[in-house]
Amino acid sequence: MKLLPKEHATLVEQAIRAAQAAGELPAFDIPAIEIRPPKRADQGDYAAAVALQLAKPAGMNPFDIATIIAKHLPPADFVASVEVVKPGFINFRLNDDWLRAQVEQIIVEGEALFQLDLGAGKRAQVEFVSANPTGPLHVGRSRGAMVGDTMARLLEAAGYSVEREYYFNNAGKQMHDLGNSLRIRYLEALGQPVQIPETDFYQGEYLKDFARDLVAEKGDALVNADWQPFKEYAEKRMFDVIRATLRRVNIEHDIFFNENSLYESGAVWDTLEELQERGYVYRAAKPETDTTNGGEADDEENTGKGEATWFRSTALGDAKDRVLVKSDGSPTYTLPDIAYHLNKYKRGFDLMVNVLGADHGTQYKVVAYGVKALGLDPSKIHVILIQLVRMIRDGKEVRMSTRRGDYDTLDDLIDQTSPDVVRYILLARSPDSHLNFDLDLAVKQSNENPVYYIQNAHVRCAGIFREAEARGLSDDGADVSLLGADELRFLRKVMELGDLIEVSAQTFEPHRIAFYALELATLFHPIYDNVRALHGDVPPELAKARLRFYRAAQVVFRRVLTLMGMSAPERM
RNA sequence: GCGCUCAUAGCUCAGUGGAUAGAGCACCAGUCUUCGGAACUGAUGGUCGGGGGUUCGAAUCCCCCUGGGCGCACCA
Structure with a gap:
C-alpha cells in the first residue's frame, strides 16, 4: 500500500530538481517536504506548502515557485489533478479510479493492512506496567499499560520486531x-x-x-x-x-525482568565500577556541588550519615549529583536502574521505549545521564511520560490508595465496563494530558461512548455479509468502478492510515490511532445509511460493488481495532 | 522556592509553523411507515488562560504573568 504523503513529496522533490536543472528555480537546498491532507475538501486531497518555505531561499514569489514546481511535476497514477492556489499552495487531487482500485488492495492486505518496513530488521523493546506485585493493578497504572501495549502494536505495524517487558523488584x-x-x-x-x-x-x-x-x-x-x-x-x-x-485486556509481556537478578549477576556492582572508571563516581558525606542551595545551608538530611557514593551527574548537566550507594553500603534505586538499562543496551535493542508515570519524570533523566556516562547513546531510549489518571464518579474525584485497599482495580473497572471500553478510554488521550476517567460515562452503553460507535462500524459490515450470505449474494468479480462519492470519501481517509502508523510510531504517540478510529467511524456510519447494498432498488451489479466496498471497510476497521488491542465484534 | 508538565466550545478532549481552529457528548430542531438500527440530518456554541516577541504565516516556537497537576531523600 502506498504512503501517499511520501509519494507526493517525492514528486515535488523531483519537480524542484527538474526546475533547478532547467534554470527556472535557483540553486538551494531542498528542505524536508511536508505533504498533508488539508482541512477543507476544496483544497484538494493532499497539499504542499513548500513553495512558501522556499520564498526566501529562492528569492522569489511563492506563487511563482509553486507554479514552476507544478509545471515540472512528473505524472503519477494516483494523481488526477494539481492546482496552484493563492499564496503558493500546491494542491493535489487523487485519481478516483486509482482510489477505487485500492478496495481490492485493502482486501488483499487484510490483517497486514499498511504493514510498513520502517523498522525492518530492527529490534524494539517496550517496557511498561512494571508494577511491583504488592497488589492487583489499579487504574492509575493501567493507563500506561494500554499506552505501552498499543505503542508496541504500532511499532510492530511499522515493521519492528518488538519485545514487551515488565520490570519489577521483589526484594525491597x-x-x-x-x-x-x-x-x-x-x-x-x-x-x-x-x-x-x-x-x-x-x-x-x-x-x-x-x-x-x-x-x-x-x-x-x-x-x-x-x-x-x-x-x-x-x-x-x-x-x-x-x-x-x-x-x-489483551496484554501479554514477553519478559518479566526481576531487578534482583541484577544483584545476583553482579551487574549492579559492575555498573558502579564502570561508572567509576569513567570518572563519574566519588565518595563523600555531601555532594561536591549543590546547586539547589548554593552549598551554603547545612542540610540536616546530609549530615551525620557518613560517606555515601555519589554519581557526578552534574558533569552531564544534571541539577545535582545523585547518591548511588548509601552510607550503609546498600544501593539506592538509581544504581540498579542504570544497571538495568545497561543490560537493555547489551541485549542490542535499536530502540527502547519506557512508559512511565509522570511522577517518575525526574528519575528517568537521571537514568539517561547514567546511560550517557557509560558511553551509550541515550537517544535510543524514548520515554513516554504519562500524566496521572483521575477517577471521577458522580462528578467528584475518587481517591486511590494501594495501601488502604479502597482503590478501583483494573479488574473492577473491566467488570463494570468491558475490556474494550477500558482500552479505548485510557488510550484516547494525549499522554501529556491529564485523564479524567468518568466512571459513570464509561459504564454507560450508549452513543456517548465512542467505543460502541467505532465497533458498531465493524458490526454493521459483518451484519451485511451475514445477510448477503443468507440471500445468496456474493461480491466476487465486483466492478469497483461503480463506487460513488461517499465511498471515495471513506477510501481517502483509509489511505491516511499508513502515514498515521508511521507518524504515531516515530513520535511515540499511540493515542493518535484512537482518534483516527473515531474519525473513520464518523465517516462510515452516514455512508452505511446512504449506500445500501441489500436494498431491493439497488441493481445487482451495483450491489455487488458496494458489498466489495463493505468488505474492504470491514478489513480496515478490524485492522484499526486490532492495533488498539480491541476486539472486532461480529455483533453487539 | 526550583524543575517538568498542562490550560482550546457548556463538558471530555484532538490539532506534526500553514489556508476560514475540529470531534465526541450535552443542549435545540428534524429523519427513518426501522431494510442492516448503541443509526442518520441540521443548528447553536471560540478574544485557543492573559501579555509581549520571532515569522510571509503562531493554538503550535521563545520570554513574562496567572492558575491546576507532578516531582524536588543516603524512599522505591
Whole structure:
C-alpha cells in the first residue's frame, strides 16, 4: 500500500530538481517536504506548502515557485489533478479510479493492512506496567499499560520486531511489608488474635483470600514462620492475578525482568565500577556541588550519615549529583536502574521505549545521564511520560490508595465496563494530558461512548455479509468502478492510515490511532445509511460493488481495532 | 522556592509553523411507515488562560504573568 504523503513529496522533490536543472528555480537546498491532507475538501486531497518555505531561499514569489514546481511535476497514477492556489499552495487531487482500485488492495492486505518496513530488521523493546506485585493493578497504572501495549502494536505495524517487558523488584521493603501483611492475615485466618499495624501494612481484601487459601493448603504449619515464605507465596499469587488481569485486556509481556537478578549477576556492582572508571563516581558525606542551595545551608538530611557514593551527574548537566550507594553500603534505586538499562543496551535493542508515570519524570533523566556516562547513546531510549489518571464518579474525584485497599482495580473497572471500553478510554488521550476517567460515562452503553460507535462500524459490515450470505449474494468479480462519492470519501481517509502508523510510531504517540478510529467511524456510519447494498432498488451489479466496498471497510476497521488491542465484534 | 508538565466550545478532549481552529457528548430542531438500527440530518456554541516577541504565516516556537497537576531523600 502506498504512503501517499511520501509519494507526493517525492514528486515535488523531483519537480524542484527538474526546475533547478532547467534554470527556472535557483540553486538551494531542498528542505524536508511536508505533504498533508488539508482541512477543507476544496483544497484538494493532499497539499504542499513548500513553495512558501522556499520564498526566501529562492528569492522569489511563492506563487511563482509553486507554479514552476507544478509545471515540472512528473505524472503519477494516483494523481488526477494539481492546482496552484493563492499564496503558493500546491494542491493535489487523487485519481478516483486509482482510489477505487485500492478496495481490492485493502482486501488483499487484510490483517497486514499498511504493514510498513520502517523498522525492518530492527529490534524494539517496550517496557511498561512494571508494577511491583504488592497488589492487583489499579487504574492509575493501567493507563500506561494500554499506552505501552498499543505503542508496541504500532511499532510492530511499522515493521519492528518488538519485545514487551515488565520490570519489577521483589526484594525491597514493599515486598517485605507484603509478606508481613500476609503473615498477619494468615494468623488471623487461623483464629489467632492479631493486631493490624497502622503502617507498612497492605489492607486489601486479596490478602485475606490468599491467607484462607494458605490455611487450606498448609494448615497451621507456618505459624512460627517469619515474613519470607509469606512474601514468596503472595508474590506468586499476585503475579498470577496481575497477568490474568492484563490478559483480559489483551496484554501479554514477553519478559518479566526481576531487578534482583541484577544483584545476583553482579551487574549492579559492575555498573558502579564502570561508572567509576569513567570518572563519574566519588565518595563523600555531601555532594561536591549543590546547586539547589548554593552549598551554603547545612542540610540536616546530609549530615551525620557518613560517606555515601555519589554519581557526578552534574558533569552531564544534571541539577545535582545523585547518591548511588548509601552510607550503609546498600544501593539506592538509581544504581540498579542504570544497571538495568545497561543490560537493555547489551541485549542490542535499536530502540527502547519506557512508559512511565509522570511522577517518575525526574528519575528517568537521571537514568539517561547514567546511560550517557557509560558511553551509550541515550537517544535510543524514548520515554513516554504519562500524566496521572483521575477517577471521577458522580462528578467528584475518587481517591486511590494501594495501601488502604479502597482503590478501583483494573479488574473492577473491566467488570463494570468491558475490556474494550477500558482500552479505548485510557488510550484516547494525549499522554501529556491529564485523564479524567468518568466512571459513570464509561459504564454507560450508549452513543456517548465512542467505543460502541467505532465497533458498531465493524458490526454493521459483518451484519451485511451475514445477510448477503443468507440471500445468496456474493461480491466476487465486483466492478469497483461503480463506487460513488461517499465511498471515495471513506477510501481517502483509509489511505491516511499508513502515514498515521508511521507518524504515531516515530513520535511515540499511540493515542493518535484512537482518534483516527473515531474519525473513520464518523465517516462510515452516514455512508452505511446512504449506500445500501441489500436494498431491493439497488441493481445487482451495483450491489455487488458496494458489498466489495463493505468488505474492504470491514478489513480496515478490524485492522484499526486490532492495533488498539480491541476486539472486532461480529455483533453487539 | 526550583524543575517538568498542562490550560482550546457548556463538558471530555484532538490539532506534526500553514489556508476560514475540529470531534465526541450535552443542549435545540428534524429523519427513518426501522431494510442492516448503541443509526442518520441540521443548528447553536471560540478574544485557543492573559501579555509581549520571532515569522510571509503562531493554538503550535521563545520570554513574562496567572492558575491546576507532578516531582524536588543516603524512599522505591
